[in-house]
Amino acid sequence: VGDDCATLLPGAGMELSVTADMLVEGRHFLPAVDPRALGHKALAVNLSDLAASGAAPRWFFLGLSIPRADERWLQAFADGLFSLAQAHGAELAGGDTTRGPQVVISITAIGEVPAGKALTRAGARPGDDVWVSGALGGAALALMHPEIPEASQRLHTPQPRVALGQKLRGLASACIDVSDGLASDLGHILERSQVGARLSYESIPKDGPLKGMDEALRRRCVLSGGDDYELLFTAPAAQRKSIQALGEVTRIGEIVDGAALEVVDGKGKPVPYESGFNHFP
Amino acid sequence: VGDDCATLLPGAGMELSVTADMLVEGRHFLPAVDPRALGHKALAVNLSDLAASGAAPRWFFLGLSIPRADERWLQAFADGLFSLAQAHGAELAGGDTTRGPQVVISITAIGEVPAGKALTRAGARPGDDVWVSGALGGAALALMHPEIPEASQRLHTPQPRVALGQKLRGLASACIDVSDGLASDLGHILERSQVGARLSYESIPKDGPLKGMDEALRRRCVLSGGDDYELLFTAPAAQRKSIQALGEVTRIGEIVDGAALEVVDGKGKPVPYESGFNHFP
Numbered sequence: 001v002g003d004d005c006a007t008l009l010p011g012a013g014m015e016l017s018v019t020a021d022m023l024v025e026g027r028h029f030l031p032a033v034d035p036r037a038l039g040h041k042a043l044a045v046n047l048s049d050l051a052a053s054g055a056a057p058r059w060f061f062l063g064l065s066i067p068r069a070d071e072r073w074l075q076a077f078a079d080g081l082f083s084l085a086q087a088h089g090a091e092l093a094g095g096d097t098t099r100g101p102q103v104v105i106s107i108t109a110i111g112e113v114p115a116g117k118a119l120t121r122a123g124a125r126p127g128d129d130v131w132v133s134g135a136l137g138g139a140a141l142a143l144m145h146p147e148i149p150e151a152s153q154r155l156h157t158p159q160p161r162v163a164l165g166q167k168l169r170g171l172a173s174a175c176i177d178v179s180d181g182l183a184s185d186l187g188h189i190l191e192r193s194q195v196g197a198r199l200s201y202e203s204i205p206k207d208g209p210l211k212g213m214d215e216a217l218r219r220r221c222v223l224s225g226g227d228d229y230e231l232l233f234t235a236p237a238a239q240r241k242s243i244q245a246l247g248e249v250t251r252i253g254e255i256v257d258g259a260a261l262e263v264v265d266g267k268g269k270p271v272p273y274e275s276g277f278n279h280f281p
Numbered sequence: 282v283g284d285d286c287a288t289l290l291p292g293a294g295m296e297l298s299v300t301a302d303m304l305v306e307g308r309h310f311l312p313a314v315d316p317r318a319l320g321h322k323a324l325a326v327n328l329s330d331l332a333a334s335g336a337a338p339r340w341f342f343l344g345l346s347i348p349r350a351d352e353r354w355l356q357a358f359a360d361g362l363f364s365l366a367q368a369h370g371a372e373l374a375g376g377d378t379t380r381g382p383q384v385v386i387s388i389t390a391i392g393e394v395p396a397g398k399a400l401t402r403a404g405a406r407p408g409d410d411v412w413v414s415g416a417l418g419g420a421a422l423a424l425m426h427p428e429i430p431e432a433s434q435r436l437h438t439p440q441p442r443v444a445l446g447q448k449l450r451g452l453a454s455a456c457i458d459v460s461d462g463l464a465s466d467l468g469h470i471l472e473r474s475q476v477g478a479r480l481s482y483e484s485i486p487k488d489g490p491l492k493g494m495d496e497a498l499r500r501r502c503v504l505s506g507g508d509d510y511e512l513l514f515t516a517p518a519a520q521r522k523s524i525q526a527l528g529e530v531t532r533i534g535e536i537v538d539g540a541a542l543e544v545v546d547g548k549g550k551p552v553p554y555e556s557g558f559n560h561f562p
Contacts, residue, residue: 002473004333004458005298005392007399010291017286018374020389022344024381052285063303063344063387093299100305106344106387108301111286118288177285192283 006093017055025103037156039080046109051165055111057090065100119175124193124234138207140225158229175233183275199253223273287374298336306384320361327390332446336392338371346381400456405474405515419488421506439510456514464556480534504554
């Protein structure tokens with residue numbers, strides 16, 4: 001702080017995992033968003049990327065463009081940001097605040113992982129189990145039903161799976177976080193690993209508020225909803241007990257030969273899903 | 282590329298210098314700016330920060346928000362960006378493109394420096410020489426006289442002093458890049474080092490196009506103009522020969538006790554200057 005650059009000393013034998021995300025008002029959030037939640041979420045999506053690579057958060061850089069210096073807004077934004085940062089040991093190492101017509105937040109987060117141990121999307125093999133942490137669909141439900149507090153909380157203050165990601169090093173064969181939706185994000189693993197997958201729809205843990213909702217809506221939220229920031233990963237069947245012991249994870253299917261993602265119901269019948277969330281439509 | 286994070290392996294015994302800057306349309310550049318120059322400058326300002334810390338550029342992350350996918354604009358922007366990146370060995374390691382009402386560019390650049398050898402603003406001592414690379418004032422002149430090609434080039438396609446910065450490790454006692462103007466940026470060194478300085482106005486190298494201009498304008502451009510991206514540094518007098526041998530550097534004054542910055546003419550008379558460029562007026 002106070003120099004042209006921040007100087008960071010990585011631990012001996014450590015590789016760095018680095019991720020950068022930009023959030024633009026009107027595109028990723030509405031002007032009326034609660035600034036505390038916005039500060040939280042802006043960092044959370046980056047910490048979730050670090051979690052998916054198995055890295056321990058160390059530092060982050062914040063670029064912030066805002067229309068005017070509104071003290072209360074800034075204070076709430078900072079509260080949300082730094083509470084989450086502190087909870088996960090991430091230190092603000094530098095950045096830049098500027099004025100611009102709308103709010104833009106750009107965060108670069110840097111974590112550490114023992115050299116060669118970072119989790120990627122490329123290691124899934126036929127026969128591996130497919131796992132997911134927590135439950136899915138709540139964040140997407142909140143887009144349609146913002147009046148449900150539990151769903152709204154999933155959408156606006158996601159909790160990145162930072163501790164779990166680090167525990168998965170050496171266990172998981174591939175890992176990603178669920179930001180675009182289960183089908184899309186598993187699709188990224190399948191593509192990079194050059195494999196297919198078969199999921200049991202009934203095994204997929206569904207967020208509480210989805211109970212009793214219309215089945216087509218449930219399915220859409222669970223399979224295609226984004227923003228859950230759970231970890232979706234694969235692991236050899238031999239690791240099943242070790243992974244189960246981590247808690248808060250559910251086995252939802254298996255990796256198979258081929259390139260297709262198939263989701264089936266209890267009778268083995270295909271369950272339709274949409275994928276292909278596009279960041280730049 | 283293709284994973285949630287980029288995985289970077291720092292060299293053994295290396296520290297990382299990291300800098301992050303955000304450029305916002307309407308604030309840092311006009312909508313009509315040449316996209317090639319914009320791509321160049323967006324990276325140049327970050328490479329200049331790395332230079333000021335004595336680091337060798339390694340990686341950068343790009344966040345880009347643009348109103349629409351204009352192929353020609355994007356191609357020119359990328360040309361400017363990657364030409365400069367390639368010239369200095371910086372590799373695009375990740376990033377994010379999104380849509381937003383105006384152009385916002387956020388770059389995080391990461392360089393390497395042997396552990397403990399990074400240049401800072403804090404090491405200037407009374408008796409040290411004050412040095413600057415190249416010549417000053419051209420970029421500021423271009424704001425007033427955009428019709429002068431040489432000045433315009435200084436403003437729009439600054440050349441970061443990447444090689445010089447690395448050569449200054451072990452020689453300079455403090456270093457900064459001239460982004461806000463000589464008086465302001467030297468002020469940062471003085472404040473952090475808790476010293477004062479006395480500069481000889483006549484010794485300060487002035488950009489060619491300033492020749493023959495009104496003296497008040499010259500003075501303002503040279504002492505208070507920003508955006509030159511030259512290196513401003515201090516060094517013990519014992520290093521004078523080694524530094525002179527680096528070429529393209531000029532000794533412009535000395536560090537003294539106190540906290541004041543004094544600029545004097547050939548007769549020892551004070552030369553007035555403005556400082557205090559404010560990034561958030």
